[in-house]
Amino acid sequence: MPSVFLAEALLPDGWAPNVRLVIEGGLIADVQLGAAAGPNDQGHAVGFPGLPNLHSHAFQRGMAGLSEVRGPAADSFWTWREVMYRFLSAMTPDDVEAVTAQAYVEMLEGGFTRVGEFHYLHHAPNGRPYAEPSEMAQRVAAAAAASGIGLTLLPVFYAHGGFGGLPPAPGQRRFVNGLDGFARLLDASRGVVSGLPGATLGVAPHSLRAVTPEELAAVAGLLPGGPVHIHVAEQTREVEDCLAWSGARPVAWLLDHAPVDGRWCPIHATHMTPDETARLAATGAVAGLCPTTEANLGDGIFPGVDWLGAKGGYGVGTDSNVSTDAAGELRQLEYAQRLGQRGRNLLAGEAGGSTGRALFDAALAGGAAALGAGPAGLRAGATADFLTLRTSHPNLVHRGGDRLLDGWIFGAGRGAVDGVWVRGRRLVVDGRHVSRDAVAVRYAETMRRLIAA
Ligand SMILES: [Zn+2]
Missing domain, CATH: 3.20.20.140 (Metal-dependent hydrolases)
Structure with missing residues (x-):
């Protein structure tokens, strides 16, 4: 089962340190608190729901x-x-x-x-x-x-x-x-x-x-x-x-x-x-x-x-x-x-x-x-939809907890988004969608015709 280790994570009850999300079939199977990173975990500094x-x-x-x-x-x-x-x-x-x-x-x-x-x-x-x-x-x-x-x-x-x-x-x-x-x-x-x-x-x-x-x-x-x-x-x-x-x-x-x-x-x-x-x-x-x-x-x-x-x-x-x-x-x-x-x-x-x-x-x-999307948030049974921030961003550096959200929302914006997972699949890596280039090429070709029309 893939799992993701977050040094700091926003859970339904608030921020928690050292959280391990165990993912199975697109859902969060388990949220482990006060955990150590497993040998195969992907590790990130801070994560919260998408x-x-x-x-x-x-x-x-x-x-x-x-x-x-x-x-x-x-x-x-x-x-x-x-x-x-x-x-x-x-x-x-x-x-x-x-x-x-x-x-x-x-x-x-x-x-x-x-x-x-x-x-x-x-x-x-x-x-x-x-x-x-x-x-x-x-x-x-x-x-x-x-x-x-x-x-x-x-x-x-x-x-x-x-x-x-x-x-x-x-x-x-x-x-x-x-x-x-x-x-x-x-x-x-x-x-x-x-x-x-x-x-x-x-x-x-x-x-x-x-x-x-x-x-x-x-x-x-x-x-x-x-x-x-x-x-x-x-x-x-x-x-x-x-x-x-x-x-x-x-x-x-x-x-x-x-x-x-x-x-x-x-x-x-x-x-x-x-x-x-x-x-x-x-x-x-x-x-x-x-x-x-x-x-x-x-x-x-x-x-x-x-x-x-x-x-x-x-x-x-x-x-x-x-x-x-x-x-x-x-x-x-x-x-x-x-x-x-x-x-x-x-x-x-x-x-x-x-x-x-x-x-x-x-x-x-x-x-x-x-959106009729079922339970939200990082909890067992919820869809494994979450994101991580790049905490080296100037708006986030040396911040924790809610100050990270304030820094993201009022300062950094999309420039600080690092990874994005949907149903446990990592779709965005280092701020870039894994299919960004192929999708953009097709979009540009479409727009060439639409703008000329
Ligand atoms: Zn509308």
Whole structure:
């Protein structure tokens, strides 16, 4: 049985010295405390669990940095979305697989060990379904297999172009299914995840813009016990449109009309009143925060301090994949709160608590719950997903315990990630994914064509 010796490790109860992780069949079979390194152990200075990335649209990795040019009118989420629709209009299944593999390799190098793929690019460029409804889902799974990242596949139900069941726009034709077509896609997706070790399945009604109330109820009920992810209240215009349609704000509408509970992961939930914040937190839903993308798109600032005060759970996602750094998402989450509230250490919890540790613990527990990933953390029975840091990094040298997390999150970022293991397989060595070069070559070839298109 392979085992890894960690001179210092973050366990569910806190930091511990001299920890040996015994790995069997992709799981942690045993956590030995106060241990000595075995003769065949891989030894590392410091290790802790890998983080779940609970919200990704992997194909958007290819357009990172391509929408940063000022347009003729005021730029916004909605003008960015037009660029995104143009970008994806030419993507073939091969292209999606190549770009997704690149995104997943980068996520692993950035400290993420599982990804929730909010997967809505289902059909051919002309909007016709592929002969196999899960063609694109298979490409996502192939990219996950090539990279080794854990996958929670979230097939997206998308039917309308606006509140009240408006017809979809031409740019949305690759996403659109009726309920029957979606049921077929979900069935086919079961086969896709069953072929990938550790993969799980959820459902994702895209947003209140893209589904009717009847469709939302039907889709949320398709996978009893499984994760339900939905974009909600990302944009102020979405709030205004929802008010015009229903008289209620998006989060309030969702709480009044859907059985929101711990299975649910509302993505963004940026624009909430204090009452919506308290009510949503009380359901046990995990807020799916995407701090870098939300900043890039100018969405607004999540009410993090109120959410924490209401004991709300959260996780982080890389969403548009303009950045794929676990530490960077946690840093941006705290920084947005600081800028909005003109204070420091706002998400740390109690006095004396490390901000980095609080962010890490919340994102680990919330992300694992939102992705249906089983028990999180370095404990017997959990998936052997963890990473080690290079403690010679200038931000980490001569530090221990929570100061390492603070140094990683607020200073070093991905530059300090040394090794990353998923299901006991070491995928990142000295900060480099073992397949980085081959994946990057294929990605570059794909981008040569897409950028010329
Ligand atoms: Zn999204």
